[in-house]
Amino acid sequence: DGGITQSPKYLFRKEGQNVTLSCEQNLNHDAMYWYRQDPGQGLRLIYYSQIVNDFQKGDIAEGYSVSREKKESFPLTVTSAQKNPTAFYLCASRRDRVNTGELFFGEGSRLTVL
């Protein structure tokens, strides 16, 4: 099945620990995105990548890091510098490096920092 796979679905971590969320797509899409979803705040963009080995900061990049070493993979690291990391994280991809076109989302990862 073609699609986007995020793992893990649920993750619990202690304060001060870095965590990495995985996002893999087999759609052969060029662009990939990470959004954070909090109640009442919509989907806020953390990072996005239009092409391998290149990525741009979104609106709330502080405390997060990403890499895009392979076309199909776009992992997100939530560092200890992120002040409020407990949230639902959504990864998405888009076929082309353009401003239009559908975003395909993964099922999300819920991170809880204790």
Next chain:
Amino acid sequence: GENVEQHPSTLSVQEGDSAVIKCTYSDSASNYFPWYKQELGKRPQLIIDIRSNVGEKKDQRIAVTLNKTAKHFSLHITETQPEDSAVYFCAASGGTSYGKLTFGQGTILTVHP
């Protein structure tokens, strides 16, 4: 950068009524405006989109209108059904940050049978 404001945050209607959700955007260079629906516990999915060279687009019971001059666009759902209950997000793309898609805050739509 782009800022997208969405209203209302919650909307409650009776089955068969119409529902309207409105969004405004700040970057006049934006040229693509999609709407996503997220059902409870599921991932967001595209339901309709519009490009800046079009003023209105319809797909069965849903329609989107765009006013470029005023920088606002709206989602219209007619003859609402209980299965329309979900969170709806508007978004804008194509502004000065190429490839970036900025979402609104979301509207929780509840359709009462």
